[in-house]
Amino acid sequence: MIRIIIIDDEILARIGIQTFLENKQNIAVQGTFSSSLDALVYLREQGPVDIVITDIEMPDMDGLILIKAVREENLSTGIIIVSCHDNFSYAREALELGADSYILKQEVTEEKLYSIIEKINAEKIIPRLAEKSGEVKTKWANEKGTQCFSYAVGVLSIHSAESMEASLLSGNVDRTMLIHLLENIVEKEGMGTFFSPYNKEMFILFQFPKQMEEAEKMELLRKNFSDLRQNVRLFINERLMIGCSRFFEELKEIRAYYQEGLELLSLDFYERESCFFMADRQQTERKISLALNVDSFLEPGWLEEFSRELNLFFDFYGSRQTDVESVKSDLFHQMNQFIYALAQKYSLAGQMILEFAVRMEGIMNAAGRSLLEHRLKADMAELSEELLKRLADDTMETVLQYIEAHICEQVPLTEAAAQSFMSVPHFCKKFKEYTGETYVKYINNRRVEKIKEYLDCGSCSLNEIAAEMNFQNMNYMIRLFKNVTGMTIREYKRTVIRNNKKPSK
Numbered sequence: 001m002i003r004i005i006i007i008d009d010e011i012l013a014r015i016g017i018q019t020f021l022e023n024k025q026n027i028a029v030q031g032t033f034s035s036s037l038d039a040l041v042y043l044r045e046q047g048p049v050d051i052v053i054t055d056i057e058m059p060d061m062d063g064l065i066l067i068k069a070v071r072e073e074n075l076s077t078g079i080i081i082v083s084c085h086d087n088f089s090y091a092r093e094a095l096e097l098g099a100d101s102y103i104l105k106q107e108v109t110e111e112k113l114y115s116i117i118e119k120i121n122a123e124k125i126i127p128r129l130a131e132k133s134g135e136v137k138t139k140w141a142n143e144k145g146t147q148c149f150s151y152a153v154g155v156l157s158i159h160s161a162e163s164m165e166a167s168l169l170s171g172n173v174d175r176t177m178l179i180h181l182l183e184n185i186v187e188k189e190g191m192g193t194f195f196s197p198y199n200k201e202m203f204i205l206f207q208f209p210k211q212m213e214e215a216e217k218m219e220l221l222r223k224n225f226s227d228l229r230q231n232v233r234l235f236i237n238e239r240l241m242i243g244c245s246r247f248f249e250e251l252k253e254i255r256a257y258y259q260e261g262l263e264l265l266s267l268d269f270y271e272r273e274s275c276f277f278m279a280d281r282q283q284t285e286r287k288i289s290l291a292l293n294v295d296s297f298l299e300p301g302w303l304e305e306f307s308r309e310l311n312l313f314f315d316f317y318g319s320r321q322t323d324v325e326s327v328k329s330d331l332f333h334q335m336n337q338f339i340y341a342l343a344q345k346y347s348l349a350g351q352m353i354l355e356f357a358v359r360m361e362g363i364m365n366a367a368g369r370s371l372l373e374h375r376l377k378a379d380m381a382e383l384s385e386e387l388l389k390r391l392a393d394d395t396m397e398t399v400l401q402y403i404e405a406h407i408c409e410q411v412p413l414t415e416a417a418a419q420s421f422m423s424v425p426h427f428c429k430k431f432k433e434y435t436g437e438t439y440v441k442y443i444n445n446r447r448v449e450k451i452k453e454y455l456d457c458g459s460c461s462l463n464e465i466a467a468e469m470n471f472q473n474m475n476y477m478i479r480l481f482k483n484v485t486g487m488t489i490r491e492y493k494r495t496v497i498r499n500n501k502k503p504s505k
Contacts, residue, residue, distance in 0.1 A: 001196055005053070010055070036060055044073070046180050050120075054082070070098070080113075151205055151248055153204070155202075264278070270314065270318035340357065349390045444483075
């Protein structure tokens with residue numbers, strides 16, 4: 001980023017120049033001033049910038065005096081004069097004092113101004129940065145007697161101290177001031193080189209003598225970050241976090257290691273107390289699953305057991321620094337499978353149960369582990385309460401659960417009616433109102449669905465299926481299957497085989 005300030009007592013001139021520059025991705029306008037004195041105070045307090053763009057004639061301090069002060073105190077690498085005076089003596093004196101370019105206001109265009117800035121950047125700013133980086137390397141070389149280095153990328157992030165969301169800086173410290181602060185600390189302590197790319201996270205390229213032991217490098221990284229945090233805390237209350245990549249030796253690989261450091265910042269999800277994340281992930285293909293028992297969902301103690309399962313789940317992946325998004329995705333699928341299984345068990349409450357599945361995606365967006373666990377447990381507690389209420393209000397659901405549990409047996413109509421404490425005629429009427437089918441048709445449809453499960457499994461013969469489901473004989477089972485489905489068992493099996501052979505899209 002090319003850091004620029006604009007000084008002009010004419011507000012339209014300031015706005016015009018700022019408008020030219022604001023849409024440039026490699027330029028940051030760090031301040032605009034109507035007073036030369038105010039600009040000079042800013043530079044002295046906040047530190048140097050890359051380019052000063054200023055008028056010559058201003059009421060409080062002449063632009064030429066400003067140029068002289070900026071050059072003597074090294075407050076800017078480049079100086080551009082934008083003036084309405086076409087007197088050559090003004091231009092000559094400005095250039096002699098250290099201005100890099102003199103442009104007439106009536107001739108300024110976006111393209112012309114930007115080309116001058118790019119020229120200063122190429123000829124002065126970039127070489128200065130390279131020289132600065134070389135000074136750091138020379139310091140290491142003089143102290144350690146080597147010019148070979150290894151590196152690590154530390155990606156920085158600022159988060160609110162109260163929440164897990166990305167923070168806007170508070171108080172009197174904005175991003176520009178924070179960048180200056182961090183840059184000065186990194187340079188002063190000789191940590192490496194500080195970068196603040198446009199629309200990306202700030203990062204530090206740490207440098208170490210190549211022969212330094214890895215443990216020593218890691219300890220130095222932790223010390224450097226501790227120094228950064230202590231200094232930043234003097235100005236802001238937000239949490240400063242860092243994700244440090246593995247050590248590497250080829251600078252051309254910096255982009256990949258920046259990405260690694262950036263991904264490490266997401267580990268804040270597991271452990272909010274930590275602010276330092278180092279690339280020491282354990283490679284493992286092992287996965288764990290939550291022990292979610294549909295049959296015991298409504299029993300006392302299920303939520304407590306669910307809470308313990310969640311803790312084990314996140315502890316396992318957190319200790320291995322597993323990618324957060326993949327863990328969330330795994331949990332999302334496991335919870336959805338559980339909810340769909342629950343909807344099948346309590347079929348007539350299925351729509352109400354499936355509404356909870358819709359909530360899962362929003363819950364998984366939680367920024368931290370504790371928040372996600374809290375929301376998920378609260379959601380399951382609410383589902384349990386709603387389902388218990390539904391079952392208490394609807395005795396017919398109890399009957400259907402009884403039928404489902406004994407579907408492989410003969411469940412006489414009188415036995416089903418007894419479960420509901422109704423007379424047989426009243427039960428038949430209520431059953432059809434509730435299911436849309438007669439009792440016999442419902443039983444036959446459910447028994448055929450069970451036959452399909454055995455057929456899909458493929459491990460049982462027709463005789464074995466008939467015996468397992470207490471049919472009088474195999475032929476009776478075959479006739480029932482044909483009456484309900486409209487196809488023979490052989491035709492059904494061919495259809496299943498054909499569908500299984502279709503390539504997935």
